[in-house]
Amino acid sequence: MKLNFENINKITISKDLLLDCGVKLNKFDVAFETYGKLDKNKKNAILIFHALSGDQFVTGLNKVTGKEGWWNLVVGENKPIDTKKYFVICANVIGGCMGSTGPKEICKETGKPYGLGFPVITIKDMVKAQAYLLDHLGIDKTLAVLGGSMGGMQALQFCSLYPNKTFTAVPIACAASHSAQNIAFNELARQAIMADPEWDAGNYISTGKIPRKGLAIARMAGHISYLSEKGLQNKFGRKLQEDKELQFSFDADFQVESYLKYQGYSFVDRFDANSYLYITRAMDYFDLYKANNGNLSLAFENTKIKFCIISFSTDWLYPTSESKKIVIALNSIGAEVSFVNIITNNGHDSFLVNEPKFLDTLKGFLESNYEDFKNEN
Amino acid sequence: MKIEDNVLLDLIETKSKVLDVGCGDGNLLLILKKNKNINGRGIEINQLKVTECLSKGLAVIEGDAEKDLINYPDNSFDFAILNQSLQQFYNPRKVLNDLLRIANKAIITIPNFGYWKVRLHLLLKGKMPITKTLPYNWFDTPNLHMSTIKDFYFLCKIDKIRIMKSISITNNKFSTINYSNLNIKNLISEIGVFLITK
Missing domain, CATH: 3.40.50.1820 (Alpha/Beta hydrolase fold, catalytic domain)
Known part of the structure; x- marks a missing residue:
């Protein structure tokens, strides 16, 4: 984007x-x-x-x-x-x-x-x-x-x-x-971003990189916490992707997996990883x-x-x-x-x-x- | 305006701070706001009614008085109103005393189980009374602790609650209750209204 x-x-x-x-x-x-x-x-x-x-x-x-x-x-x-x-x-x-x-x-x-x-x-x-x-x-x-x-x-x-x-x-x-739970979720997100080598100690913009994976995982974790157990179950349950059968692999078999991936990776296009660190920190300090x-x-x-x-x-x-x-x-x-x-x-x-x-x-x-x-x- | 509202309106002082417990759609609070310029608050368990109150500009909290009154500080209101719901609480005695802790005075209205039609219904039909003020079958009534006007007097006596005013309502007419006419009023009143304090 x-x-x-x-x-x-x-x-x-x-x-x-x-x-x-x-x-x-x-x-x-x-x-x-x-x-x-x-x-x-x-x-x-x-x-x-x-x-x-x-x-x-x-x-x-x-x-x-x-x-x-x-x-x-x-x-x-x-x-x-x-x-x-x-x-x-x-x-x-x-x-x-x-x-x-x-x-x-x-x-x-x-x-x-x-x-x-x-x-x-x-x-x-x-x-x-x-x-x-x-x-x-x-x-x-x-x-x-x-x-x-x-x-x-x-x-x-x-x-x-x-x-x-x-x-x-x-x-x-x-x-x-x-x-404590709020802080824990935010820390999970921050650690995901900082664990991405592309994050480069926060200097990724100068070096032309984007910590896509880290930020996407951070967003996925966040997304789970925004929905309820029942809401997720009603929306996805154990429904599988088009293949309609388990693939015995680690690709996205379940619809909920591809939903999360989509949410995570589309977020990367519009959001800055460092901003995510700063804003979650502000929330934790509140x-x-x-x-x-x-x-x-x-x-x-x-x-x-x-x-x-x-x-x-x-x-x-x-x-x-x-x-x-x-x-x-x-x-x-x-x-x-x-x-x-x-x-x-x-x-x-x-x-x-x-x-x-x-x-x-x-x-x-x-x-x-x-x-x-x-x-x- | 209902006769009960008129009676309550007379009991509330101008510009006082009023908590209406179980305020419903906020109609009474609005009347009091308009006529007595009160500073009103409500508690209501039914969410749709809370939303209705908010759209009328009233400050109302969705909640269960039985659980939430404890969160109100002492003497924070001039008046607390409990309009025909005392009998619906698990522990009406505690609610009553809580109201008098929160507010200087309380106004309680009860459907009178001593009303002659109620007594007659049970006596002649041998079934739990169903009347205008008690419209429920025994198996789906929200009323857990029915009482008569005399019963209410008794509770006030043992809990050292002072009844400042006591009013009988029947067929859209109201009259004063006192110790000398208590027996007869207990027989002919559909609703009892009490202004109490500690």
């Missing part, structure tokens, strides 16, 4: 961004897309945070890959997040590989891609960079910040950092800290409990933000119990919190597929708050 970065929107922010690791970026790029129109009173903006493998191209055509946006099902005209009504903003996270400052971009001092010379970033750093984007767009307060998975973590972090910058928040299929001395409620003290927490029953990566902990923390400080656990077989990926009850909840929550926000003084 040929990637085309020529026509992407990005801004260079010439402000200091002090990263959690201690490094200061004094200039950084944020690549972003907007959909719909900002109202005169600026009360219809929705900031969407993307997940690990996502990007700023929420809907319509992805200008870089030429493929469909990752949340086409949810965002667009007459869709649950209706772009006829709302002004939708989505930015590529820093550390990403779709135009924002990240390990594959050229470091101005060395004239080479950053590679592992890029500082380790956190969810908080990503969120701070996007708050600068809101400033650039002249938006003081969004109607909503929302996202699934890592996008949900960013939403939580945003609310903790900027209690006055959004009216509502919808953290979906996420957790307030990464569990811990809103620890950041607040073990008391998650303190992260949201005195918040006026209206929360709608959504989890999925078969999500074993970010299980419902993690969402409930967030609900309890918000409840205990009297925050305005709603919660829904959607019953489904689609696992963690439920927020990316057609899940009518989820979509109805999201749509209803945004619509009612759109009216309330408009009338807010």
Whole structure:
């Protein structure tokens, strides 16, 4: 696949961004897309945070890959997040590989891609960079910040950092800290990438290589964790490929094998291996409990933000119990919190597929708050 | 508006913080929001109803009050409402006391098993009563702990719960219950409404 970065929107922010690791970026790029129109009173903006493998191209055509946006099902005209009504903003996270400052971009001092010379970033750093984007767009307060998975973590972090910058928040299929299991899966992915000789200690871009196998395996491992046992069983069971018989070899006999391979290798075409390392690290470091001395409620003290927490029953990566902990923390400080656990077989990926009850909840929550926000003084 | 809603509306103070346990489609919360400018929250076990509440702009948590009330801090609400569902809990006594831990006051409504039609049904037909407020067969009823208005008074007495107001509802009319008319009200009330505190 040929990637085309020529026509992407990005801004260079010439402000200091002090990263959690201690490094200061004094200039950084944020690549972003907007959909719909900002109202005169600026009360219809929705900031969407993307997940690990996502990007700023929420809907319509992805200008870089030429493929469909990752949340086409949810965002667009007459869709649950209706772009006829709302002004939708989505930015590529820093550390990403779709135009924002990240390990594959050229470091101005060395004239080479950053590679592992890029500082380790956190969810908080990503969120701070996007708050600068809101400033650039002249938006003081969004109607909503929302996202699934890592996008949900960013939403939580945003609310903790900027209690006055959004009216509502919808953290979906996420957790307030990464569990040991989450970290283990991410470490598996990182080790797969780093074990690929083509990775070349992170210098593969300079040497013209691509750690295809490592990144593909990383994605395959991830993909298993995004689906539920039942979902996989229903979709593939033990179905065989066209040959219809076991081949007594190690080629892909089973449909589930070829599915995983396809998912893995098509990912390599559009994603940067080092970015995968950096972003998974950021997720692993995420811990809103620890950041607040073990008391998650303190992260949201005195918040006026209206929360709608959504989890999925078969999500074993970010299980419902993690969402409930967030609900309890918000409840205990009297925050305005709603919660829904959607019953489904689609696992963690439920927020990316057609899940009518989820979509109805999201749509209803945004619509009612759109009216309330408009009338807010 | 239903007569029960009217009665509840009168009991709730303006601008108070209200938790509606088993809030259903959020109708009561909306009425209270509109008429009393309350700061309302709900808990509801049925997901479709939760979604309906969210689309009305209400803050509602999908959950089972029996398990989730424990997560609410002490004295975090002015009022807790339990509208005709006390009898559906495994441990109504614990729920009742939990509500009074979370809220300063609670409003409980119960279908009165002491209502004369209920008594007559059992007496004459020899079968479990099926009435307007108790529309279920014994084998598929969600009602696990039926009680009469007098029974409710008894529980309040042993748990040292103070009944501040007690109202009888029958045929869309309401009247006050007190100790002197308790026996007769226990016979002629379809529904009992209680404002209680500790």
